Amino acid sequence: MHPNSSSHSPVHKRLLSLMARGLFALLLLVSPQLFADAGALGPDTESNEPQTLVSSHENVESPFANIESWRYPNGLQVYFKAMPKSEIVTFRMTLPVGGWHDPENRTGLAHFTEHMLFTGSKGYNKAEFEKLVDDRGGQNNASTTVKRTDYWLELPDHEWEFGIDWFGQLLFDHQFIEEHVKEERRAVILERDLKPETPLEIINRWFINPEWSRQKDEWTQMLGLEIPHQRLIGTWDDVRATETKDIQAFYDRYYGPQNMTIMLAGNFPRDKVKAYVDKHFASIEPHGEHIQTYAAAKPNFGERRQFNFSSRRGHVHELRHYIPDMDRNDVQWLWLLRTLLYNDLNTELRKNRQATYGVDVSFHIVQGHGRLISNGNFDPGFEEEAFAYIEKIYQQLREGTMPAEQFETLRKKVLDALLLDHHTPWSISGWVSSIFYDRNLMGDSIPDLYQFAKDATQEELASWMQSNIQNDLSITRTLRPSPIWPLANMGIMIAIILLSFSLGRRFLISPLDLHQHLYVRKVLYGPVVSILGCIAFICISFLLIQAMAVSAQYIQLHIVSSIDSFWLNTAWDMLLAALATIVILNIPARIPRKLILAPDHWRVKCLSYRSSIYAYEEIRDAQEKHLFQVMFSWKAFPCRIFHWGLFSKGLLIQLESSSYFIQTRENEDVIAELMRRKKAQYSDKNQGGTNTEKSEKKSTLYIAPAA
CATH class of the missing domain: 3.30.830.10 (Metalloenzyme, LuxS/M16 peptidase-like)
Known part of the structure; x- marks a missing residue:
């Protein structure tokens, strides 16, 4: 909420008062002798005693003195401080309810409810209700944090009766109206410029920075407290989905007088204000639950x-x-x-x-x-x-x-x-x-x-x-x-990543020389599948990296960062970068890119130069199928599906332990060549010889070596 004020606000009077006090303090600094007690020390006497606290504050009244406390049977707590020298009166109510109390899928409900209270309890809309304060030269506002909500009103002192009545309408006996909820929903959305989540934000929330991967709050680490992680203003979806019944239920549950603490301070007439507060607030019936702000701690000792x-x-x-x-x-x-x-x-x-x-x-x-x-x-x-x-x-x-x-x-x-x-x-x-x-x-x-x-x-x-x-x-x-130049540190990190990429390809993934093979067919992917595959690759990569990060948090917090060594911390960061690079490098090594037939075996070559090698005799069958035929058969369970076309047929290669469902430009030719080579390998094995090399030159499906 934004404060509301008018040309008749007492702020001008307070400003003049502060200017007068500043002028008085300036005179004290420039000519202290004008205000000193001439007979205290005498004209030629100096004091070497330090000006201690007790001597300068002995006869000063405490600003916290004479604060009265009124506790009503309904649980309402009211503090009262009479300040006759003031020209204003202040009303303040604080409720120990905030963003931590938002229900699931209704983030921002505590803040939304704060907005709705400024419609009053007598059917006003927000503008009408706040105009009542503006017309009397006052101002009001409210704020919501994760653990409390605070409302305040400030008026000229002669408007104190109106203030108590207006504050009572603000806090009690609300029945919210659907039309007002729609108006305030727009205000809540505009307050923080809430917008629908973009695809990148969704990916970030679920994969790049999921909640399970976030480090525990320090209150949880040190004292074992359960601290909710809520968005105070709420998300676009939750704010738009919030209905009048949600706000009413939240208000009825938490806004009972037994949870409210009200402070009245200013130039109130003491003999009248107590009776007026009794009349307006004492009869309010308690409702909802009594909020407990205390939770038992389980200290995790250790410096x-x-x-x-x-x-x-x-x-x-x-x-x-x-x-x-x-x-x-x-x-x-x-x-x-x-x-x-x-x-x-x-x-x-x-x-x-x-x-x-x-x-x-x-x-x-x-x-x-x-x-x-x-x-x-x-x-x-x-x-x-x-x-x-x-x-x-x-x-x-x-x-x-x-x-x-x-x-x-x-x-x-x-x-x-x-x-x-x-x-x-x-x-x-x-x-x-x-x-x-x-x-x-x-x-x-x-x-x-x-x-x-x-x-x-x-x-x-x-x-x-x-x-x-x-x-x-x-x-x-x-x-x-950092003891070294930041760009040098970045250069070292990039070098480590490139080195990890090179070593990962060299030692973890076996390169393949396509010139040794005679029959190569590319595995085809449609544009939609390609885009979805890239997104899945990014998401899976970040999930695996987050899993590594969660595993490494304990080492980072309790071992690495506890040692005051730049090079140790840098080495740890480089190790994590190297492991992340190797993980990312191995993910595409599971995605088929080419189908390669050699004389004595066939293989599915994947990205990152990794291959899965099989003997021809492991093939149980090879045939064209529609996707739904694969999905709704027992073969779908051990099958690796890489063709998601709904209308075109794909190539189903059934093995003894698993299956592949892919798409090439010449599915029928691939099937014929696979089955021919399987038959030739089976015949060679039974005859104790090999005719495979001779049959390669006779094959009508012979192609030049492909890179």
């Missing part, structure tokens, strides 16, 4: 280090820690650790531009389990120093040995950022949509992160890290630049 090489200039260092079975307290410590690391690493590693784009530190929570990620791109020559500093900071925080002044400075930055970034209704309500909507994890109240950071000690953080941040549940990735 992992992975080294890779690329043509990029810088060194990338990434460290991932997994924390199973988190609770409310763990979330607060993880947030504090992430923020401390972010402030320190970006401050220190960008001083000398060691970190080209800074260091990103983030955390994620999935099904009640956490992941902490630090990721930075470092200039060559500084990488080892940067890697060592990252490990040093982790170690200091883990052991509680960071200098006290440094820790206090970092903590002050955390508190300053909370005060600066969380003074608006929008920023406060954002915490609900990011973390606090998960009741299984957070309970029924919002923790005061400001007070938590203010009271936390380095010793307590170290104790928590020792219990939860474990090296045997971590992945360290290092991406280094």
